[in-house]
Amino acid sequence: MELPTALRQGVDSLLEKVPLPALKQAARTLSERYRAELRDGRLHMGEDMAVKAYLATRLPATYAAVRACLDALADARPDFQPKSLLDIGAGPGTMLWATADTWPELERAVLVEASAAVRKVGQSLAAGAIAVRASWVAGDATIDLDGFDPADLISVAYVLDEIAPASLPKLVDRLWRLTADTLLIVEP
Template identity: 75%
Template sequence: MLWATADLWPDLEEAVLIEASAAVRRVGEALATEAITARIAWLAGDVTIDLGELKPADLITCAYVLDEIAPASLPKLVDRLWQLTADTLLVVEPGTPAGWRRILAVRRQLIEAGAHILAPCPHEAPCPLAAPDWCHFSHRVARSRLHRLAKDADVPWEDEKFIYVAASRHPASSRAARVIAPPKSGSGKVLLKLCQKDGSAGEKLFTKRDGEMLKLARRLDWGDSI
């Protein structure tokens, strides 16, 4: 997350990272020293009990961590993360049905606390998807040689499935339907599964009759908004 943040905001000034594992902190620190120019503080701690002394920050992130924490501790943790959020909170989990259910619970709790949902949902209504369906996205990431060795894998990439919720103290400046499945393209048409601003979700077919909208729909990928 630190690398993604620094990529997006090269003028990032300061980041505070909390990590329970000394080994992970050591590796993270060594990698960040070479690559990140912002002031970074690596704190040893358990996020379920050690966030009391922290100061609020513009962006609070919690990625691929909730699934390592006892479910009973999650509401208190989410509450504290939201208290620390001066502007935006981003929570990311693996794109599994269980990860989606955890994100749904976080989303409900944040809405009850007065948060505005920025993404992926273009609304604050209950999620329109029902099991066995679940909301998730996918991003193709390159595997380094070390990565391939660690996973005993041959292919130089993998499709990382994830689910997330981004919530803000401020309402979204605009809202647009989200593509929530891989687009299905055919000759002169494309079928998009969309989560809509009115809180509904379903497939929408764009054909030549839609003119410019078809051209726009064709350029969209899973996770984009329209």
């Protein structure tokens, strides 16, 4: 599955002047962190170069997986037309792009992401390219979920494996209580 044109162009623009050796090294480091399932208190994409490595190496597959899940949801529930999205662990906005592509009538989105570097890139990629009214919020999925309004679609994709197993039941329960219609969990 191809990335939306505006997203692909935005990513290409961000990566245009990045030295290939530095990008390859950052991609190796990021991949090692994911494979090791490191839960050392550091964000996988806490630094600018790690975010760029993610965009170059993981975004296309993540987008395809998320979009396939949304397509399956749309096929199973043709009446479901979400107007609001709450995305936990939003990364660079992958779920936002896929949801807006699946349901163009999406009106608003709240994207919760702990990494300032990722939020900055996500905001930059979406600015002027997506019509959805999006709010990017700094937050840790395990502690910062108070004060959010319910949303038609709540999503958490490729996040749960980064959270301590003991925290998962409470997190999923909190997400379920915020869900106005559908809770979508995407994990490998």
